[in-house]
Each structure stands twice: as C-alpha cells, then as structure tokens.
Amino acid sequence: MLKLEKLCKNFGHKEVLHSITLQIDKPIIYGLIGPNGAGKTTLIRSICGILPLSSGNVIYEDGHSMQNIAYMPDQTSLYTDMSLADEVKYIGQLRGLTSKEAMENASNNIKRLGLLKYMKTPIAALSKGTARKVQFVCTFLIHPSLAILDEPFSGLDPISVIEMEKIILEKKKEGVTILLSTHLMEHAERFCDHIFMINKGNLIIDDELEHLKLMHLMSEYQIESQTPLLFDEKHLVVKEKTADIYRYVIKTDKAYTYKQLMKDINDTEILSLNHKIPDLKEIFINSVR
The missing domain is CATH 3.40.50.300 (P-loop containing nucleotide triphosphate hydrolases)
Structure with missing residues (x-):
C-alpha cells in the first residue's frame, strides 16, 4: 500500500x-x-x-x-x-x-x-x-x-x-x-x-x-504464594501481602540467575511464577533513554 x-x-x-x-x-x-x-x-x-x-x-x-x-x-x-x-x-x-x-x-x-x-x-x-x-x-x-x-x-x-x-x-x-x-x-x-x-x-x-x-522481556519475575518466601532484599523489587496472598517481584541478573531464584523457592508451594512482560511505556522509556 x-x-x-x-x-x-x-x-x-x-x-x-x-x-x-x-x-x-x-x-x-x-x-x-x-x-x-x-x-x-x-x-x-x-x-x-x-x-x-x-x-x-x-x-x-x-x-x-x-x-x-x-x-x-x-x-x-x-x-x-x-x-x-x-x-x-x-x-x-x-x-x-x-x-x-x-x-x-x-x-x-x-x-x-x-x-x-x-x-x-x-x-x-x-x-x-x-x-x-x-x-x-x-x-x-x-x-x-x-x-x-x-x-x-x-x-x-x-x-x-x-x-x-x-x-x-x-x-x-x-x-x-x-x-x-x-x-x-x-x-x-x-x-x-x-x-x-x-x-x-x-x-x-x-x-x-x-x-x-x-523481545523486551524484563529480567524480573512475579511470584504469588500463600506462604511467605525468603529472598535477599537486594533482589526484591516488590513485596506485598493482600488478603492471604503474598506477592513478590524479583529481579535477576548475572549474579542472581533464574536457577538461583528457583533454589530459593525450593519446595515452597507457589500459586504462580511469571516472567514480567513490559508495557509499551516501559519499552518507550528504555528505548529513547
């Protein structure tokens, strides 16, 4: 066209x-x-x-x-x-x-x-x-x-x-x-x-x-559980509790990988674990910065 x-x-x-x-x-x-x-x-x-x-x-x-x-x-x-x-x-x-x-x-x-x-x-x-x-x-x-x-x-x-x-x-x-x-x-x-x-x-x-x-997936993971999880504070982006749900956003890097994240979760039962997908505003800011 x-x-x-x-x-x-x-x-x-x-x-x-x-x-x-x-x-x-x-x-x-x-x-x-x-x-x-x-x-x-x-x-x-x-x-x-x-x-x-x-x-x-x-x-x-x-x-x-x-x-x-x-x-x-x-x-x-x-x-x-x-x-x-x-x-x-x-x-x-x-x-x-x-x-x-x-x-x-x-x-x-x-x-x-x-x-x-x-x-x-x-x-x-x-x-x-x-x-x-x-x-x-x-x-x-x-x-x-x-x-x-x-x-x-x-x-x-x-x-x-x-x-x-x-x-x-x-x-x-x-x-x-x-x-x-x-x-x-x-x-x-x-x-x-x-x-x-x-x-x-x-x-x-x-x-x-x-x-x-x-293509712009972030190095952060969103985790929900019904029991508290222990993470090093320097990797925590968000930690909150709503009703009976604990919510975390954990940032990974070369020193703290996804594999290490899974070790920290260990055998604790979790409700969800999702790779954080950025919104267009975040992509826009990171691209023009």
Missing part, C-alpha cells in the same frame, strides 16, 4: 528525519510513537506531500494514492467562519462528494460524537475539543484505504476519546489501514497492532506490538 524508502527531511542545515524506511501494507492499526520533537508530525506531513522531501521516496503501491488516503492533522485546520454543516459540505466537495453525500456520510459520526447541536454554529465559536471532533468527522467523509491520524485525541474529554476509539476500531474492521500518531502510550498499547517508534529523526523500532513485548 505505502512504502517509504530512505526518507530524509532537512530544515536548513538541521536534519529532522534520517533515512526512514518502512512499509504499511496490512489493514491494521500502526502506532507512530516517539518523544516530543522526534519527527512524528514531520514524517506524516512528508508522507502526505505537505512537506517536500529532502531525499528518499514515498511510494504508493497497488493503485493507491493520496486520492484514497484520509488525513487528520495534529492542529485543527478548518475554515473558522463556516458553520459545522457548511464545513462538512465544503470538505466533502473537495473530496469529490455532493453536499448531500457529504452530510449522509457524516451523519452517524456527528450523532455519535455529540455534534448535532452545533450544526449551525461557526467553527470559531467551538471549543478546541469540539473542533477536533469536527476535524475527525471530516476526515472520514470518504471510505479511505489508509487513514493517517496525527494526535487525534488531543484536547478531547474521556467520553469523546472512548467513542472515537470505537469508531477507529470499526474502521479497521471495515478494512481501513490506520496510521496513528500519539504520545499517549495507553492508547497505542490498547489498540495498535504494529509500532513504529522514532527518536531524533531515526526509526528505532518497527515491530508488531506483541512480538515487541516478547
């Missing part, structure tokens, strides 16, 4: 993106994450043709082009003197729709995001969060093959975030490929299937989320 080959972007003498190569070719949700200033928005704008490339290529495959790509920018870019209804009709016309088709395509999302009462309200009079919801509605006036969403949840209340997440997941089920940029790790972890992580203009992670977690 979309391939980037050694994409570079400079602003003057400053290199913002360095030789980014990646491929988007499945109807899944790709998460684009990275610290502030890493180059996420620059990468997205380069993909969409808003910024000219310094070098490299953006290749659309199998008949795909910008004509069947939907884009939601990180900043609301609506005509502020238009009403919500006129905005939808105008953006629809830019995408080749009649006013009637645009309103029909938008109606369901307008209702779900609580925008019906603002149909005649000028965009300038809307709150930032409400304007972001209008931007989201306008993004999906067409049925795209690829939707690129740059920080779509910015400025939204929790209820609107939940509803927007549901709509994005529904689009995925309909076969739409999603590239979603977010700084909120809980969003990326909750429904992204594949992770692109960039740092200082470099692509440092390109992997499926579940495989990424397995």
Whole structure:
C-alpha cells in the first residue's frame, strides 16, 4: 500500500528525519510513537506531500494514492467562519462528494460524537475539543484505504476519546489501514497492532506490538504464594501481602540467575511464577533513554 524508502527531511542545515524506511501494507492499526520533537508530525506531513522531501521516496503501491488516503492533522485546520454543516459540505466537495453525500456520510459520526447541536454554529465559536471532533468527522467523509491520524485525541474529554476509539476500531474492521500518531502510550498499547517508534529523526523500532513485548522481556519475575518466601532484599523489587496472598517481584541478573531464584523457592508451594512482560511505556522509556 505505502512504502517509504530512505526518507530524509532537512530544515536548513538541521536534519529532522534520517533515512526512514518502512512499509504499511496490512489493514491494521500502526502506532507512530516517539518523544516530543522526534519527527512524528514531520514524517506524516512528508508522507502526505505537505512537506517536500529532502531525499528518499514515498511510494504508493497497488493503485493507491493520496486520492484514497484520509488525513487528520495534529492542529485543527478548518475554515473558522463556516458553520459545522457548511464545513462538512465544503470538505466533502473537495473530496469529490455532493453536499448531500457529504452530510449522509457524516451523519452517524456527528450523532455519535455529540455534534448535532452545533450544526449551525461557526467553527470559531467551538471549543478546541469540539473542533477536533469536527476535524475527525471530516476526515472520514470518504471510505479511505489508509487513514493517517496525527494526535487525534488531543484536547478531547474521556467520553469523546472512548467513542472515537470505537469508531477507529470499526474502521479497521471495515478494512481501513490506520496510521496513528500519539504520545499517549495507553492508547497505542490498547489498540495498535504494529509500532513504529522514532527518536531524533531515526526509526528505532518497527515491530508488531506483541512480538515487541516478547523481545523486551524484563529480567524480573512475579511470584504469588500463600506462604511467605525468603529472598535477599537486594533482589526484591516488590513485596506485598493482600488478603492471604503474598506477592513478590524479583529481579535477576548475572549474579542472581533464574536457577538461583528457583533454589530459593525450593519446595515452597507457589500459586504462580511469571516472567514480567513490559508495557509499551516501559519499552518507550528504555528505548529513547
């Protein structure tokens, strides 16, 4: 569907993106994450043709082009003197729709995001969060093959975030490929299937989320038992008791191996022993540190 080959972007003498190569070719949700200033928005704008490339290529495959790509920018870019209804009709016309088709395509999302009462309200009079919801509605006036969403949840209340997440997941089920940029790790972890992580203009992670977690397994083990266990305090990360359950997190290293851990447990009956799998936030922090 979309391939980037050694994409570079400079602003003057400053290199913002360095030789980014990646491929988007499945109807899944790709998460684009990275610290502030890493180059996420620059990468997205380069993909969409808003910024000219310094070098490299953006290749659309199998008949795909910008004509069947939907884009939601990180900043609301609506005509502020238009009403919500006129905005939808105008953006629809830019995408080749009649006013009637645009309103029909938008109606369901307008209702779900609580925008019906603002149909005649000028965009300038809307709150930032409400304007972001209008931007989201306008993004999906067409049925795209690829939707690129740059920080779509910015400025939204929790209820609107939940509803927007549901709509994005529904689009995925309909076969739409999603590239979603977010700084909120809980969003990326909750429904992204594949992770692109960039740092200082470099692509440092390109992997499926579940495989990424397995590749970053921590040297810590979570243990539960109904009887107390004796561990050297210097290996204990967590020790707590809830009801009749003792919970421990033990850190292993070259001096204190898994084999030694099992010796310390000895014949004590335990309820569970699990290798601790990091969450995306921990992987993010360790990768960009």
